[in-house]
Amino acid sequence: MNLAAELIGLEKHYDLGPVVVKALRGVTTQFAEGDFIAIMGASGSGKSTMLNLLGGLDRPTHGRYLLGGEDVSQLDDNELSQIRNKRIGFIFQSYNLIPQYTVLENIEVPLHYRPGYPAISAADRRWCAELASRVGLEDRLDHRPTQLSGGQQQRVAIARSMVNDPDIILADEPTGNLDTATEEEIMLLLHQLNREGRTIIMVTHEEPVALQARRRIIMKDGVIHKEDFGQHLPEEIAVQLPA
Amino acid sequence: MSRLFRTIQLGLKNLLLHKLRSALTMLGIVFGVFSVIAMLAIGEGASQQAQKQVLELGATNIIVISQKPAEGSKNNNANTSVLTYGLLRDDYRRIRETVNTIVDATPIREFSQPARYLHRNMDIRLVGCTANYYSVNHLKMQSGRFISDRDQEDTANVCVIGHEVAKTLFPGEEPRGKAVRIGQVFYSIVGVTDHRTASAAIGGSLSGQDYDKDIYIPLETLRARIGDEVMIVQAGSRSSEKVELSQITFRVGKAEDVVATANVIRETLAKYHADKQDVDLIVPLELLEQAEMLKRIFNLVLGSIALISLIVGGIGIMNIMLATVTERTREIGIRRALGAKQTDITQQFLTETSVLAGIGGLLGVGLGLSTPYAFAMIRWIAERAFLNQSSKSGSRMFEMFSGLEPVVSVWSLALAFGISVAIGIVFGIYPARSAARLDPIEALRHE
Incomplete structure (x- = not known):
């Protein structure tokens, strides 16, 4: 089994002056390549902190974070930026698209920050358009986020997360702002990505959504409280997925 | 890129x-x-x-002007007094003859006077000058001719009037051939100079000059008709000034000689005007700097x-x-x-x-x-x-x-x-x- 990521005794402390908040108190776990993991927990349990560390948005106070076998826990800001650019795909609860950009331009954003800053080629554009059509937005390329529904915006974000072919896709409450029908569409997309072999780590507090993952990690007080395996796909999704 | x-x-x-x-x-x-x-x-x-x-003053020119001495040195007896000061014809001769870098020189005597034609009159600057004043000051003629050497020799009663003088005293008329009255003397007009923009004062040492309000007459004529002494009526008191020459413009042959020549002139003048301080030297080249x-x-x-x-x-x-x-x-x-x-x-x-x-x-x-x-x-x-x-x-x-x-x-x-x-x-x-x-x-x- 190849590991997409590995956490060894990960701790994160926030120094707030009079008090030091220990958001993570030693998390050790492994994420297998191609797995679909849901991280659950009450607010304050440390799940967001863990996602920030996994996404390279922050550095752990103690412990090691191995991404594809490489220790990225002590990289400087520039190196972390490159890790985020090349190896992590982000999907946020509030989509986080750039409002003044079109669908296509939003998908292109990570390409602007590739190492060496190569120009965006026609092939790059075709690739972005292909990603857009894969999430079902081929006829919305010139729309701006405000002209799209929540579900459509989240699809743009999913297309954007894949543009640099990342090792891990990190999804922070991806269906938190969506209605049930749209939630299903988005989950179907994530399942499809997962079937293609992508590792997905998703933070959620919705039980039905979490149950669709292959593995669940329940956080409590900055440590892993419980783990649970087994995928329970709703029938609507199961019939649409390739075997 | x-x-x-x-x-x-x-x-x-x-x-x-x-x-x-x-x-x-x-x-x-x-x-x-x-x-x-x-x-x-x-x-x-x-x-x-x-x-x-x-540059209009001439980069190779050195200008020496008469200056009214400061209040203290003036003999202030009663209401009338004759104040004698300024450049002398001897100064002109001395410098002209001894300083050999000077190629040309033009002395003038000038003062303000009213000029009259029929019922029209105007305050003008009367300038007694020689023929080369024309070239030294880069004047241009609108019509007629400037004062000539012959006019000097003859002490002729002729004059050349400025552009604005012509406009004011002879509106719509041809001034040439007519006579303008200055003081008690009539001068017949032989030429009118072209319009020239007035120059501003430069560096405080030379006042601005409006050539358009000038009337030029031969220097010798001025000396013969008016003399050196001019009466000035000012604020109820009359005073007379005796000035031989108001200004002498020397032209130096080569620009590199200007500063040295200026020093020689300054020293020469100092010998005769040391106690009065009634002359001043203007070197356009220095002004340029x-x-x-x-x-x-x-x-x-x-x-x-x-x-x-x-x-x-x-x-x-x-x-x-x-x-x-x-x-x-x-x-x-x-x-x-x-x-x-x-x-x-x-x-x-x-x-x-x-x-x-x-x-x-x-x-x-x-x-x-x-x-x-x-x-x-x-x-x-x-x-x-x-x-x-x-x-x-x-x-x-x-x-x-x-x-x-x-x-x-x-x-x-x-x-x-x-x-x-x-x-x-x-x-x-x-x-x-x-x-x-x-x-x-x-x-x-x-x-």
Whole structure:
């Protein structure tokens, strides 16, 4: 089994002056390549902190974070930026698209920050358009986020997360702002990505959504409280997925 | 290269997103650049005007003038007194004959007098001069001829009148062949000089001169008809002045001899005028150097004032950019999450301010190019607004003003544009750095 990521005794402390908040108190776990993991927990349990560390948005106070076998826990800001650019795909609860950009331009954003800053080629554009059509937005390329529904915006974000072919896709409450029908569409997309072999780590507090993952990690007080395996796909999704 | 192009494109796009805001911010820079260029152009114009006037005096000339001595040395008995001072015909002869670098010299005697023709009269400057006064002062004839050597020998009662004298005393008439009365004497007019813009005072040592209000007569005629003594009636008291020559202009053959010759003349005069201090020496070449220095000071002062407005424009940019950074915190967070480094963010915002300042600078340069037209327009308005109420001193000021042509030099355009871009960068650094230093996690959470 190849590991997409590995956490060894990960701790994160926030120094707030009079008090030091220990958001993570030693998390050790492994994420297998191609797995679909849901991280659950009450607010304050440390799940967001863990996602920030996994996404390279922050550095752990103690412990090691191995991404594809490489220790990225002590990289400087520039190196972390490159890790985020090349190896992590982000999907946020509030989509986080750039409002003044079109669908296509939003998908292109990570390409602007590739190492060496190569120009965006026609092939790059075709690739972005292909990603857009894969999430079902081929006829919305010139729309701006405000002209799209929540579900459509989240699809743009999913297309954007894949543009640099990342090792891990990190999804922070991806269906938190969506209605049930749209939630299903988005989950179907994530399942499809997962079937293609992508590792997905998703933070959620919705039980039905979490149950669709292959593995669940329940956080409590900055440590892993419980783990649970087994995928329970709703029938609507199961019939649409390739075997 | 493509990266820079991309960043500029991005900057433009963001600026176009808020057209009014960008335009207003830019306006500060536009007017800043414009005022820098305009101020430098006016400074340059003033200096060129001064240079031109100095050169009109002749770069190889040395001018010696009679000066009324200071109050203390005046013998002030009763209401009438004869004050004797100034250059002597002997001074002229001595210098002319002993200093061999001098190739030409023209002595004059001048004073103000009313001139009369029929019922019309006018205050003029009566100038007794020799034939070469014409070439030394670069005069031009409108009609007729100037005073000749023959007139000197004959002590002829002839005169040449200035452009404005002709207009005032002979409106719609041909002055030549008519006689103008000055004092008790009639002089027949043989020529009219062409219009010549009055010169402004230079460096305080030489008063401005309006050649259009002159009447020229042969020096020998003046000596014979009027003599050296002239009566001046002023504020109820009468005083007489006895002056042999008002001014002598020496022309030196070679420019490199001017300074040395001036020193010789100064020493020669000092021997005979030491106790009175009634003569002064003007060396246009020295004035030229003074004018150069004056220009530099002028440029510095005016330029600095204009620079302040440019800095104010820069503060405007900084203010708007700080607001923009707050407004776009979320976007910054997104970019950071998607792989933008701090330097990428800095660059993005810095490019935006530079593009803003650069475009503003270009517009300012365009506006700056119109300085001469703008100035001409202001002058046109001023001419109509103040023409009637111009007092004597006011009109002198006004002549200076109207003779001034702003000169927009290429270097001032480049300088103003360069400064505007530099200000864009300097005032953009702080907002750009504060944008880059935002914590990506915090920025993503920003509503």
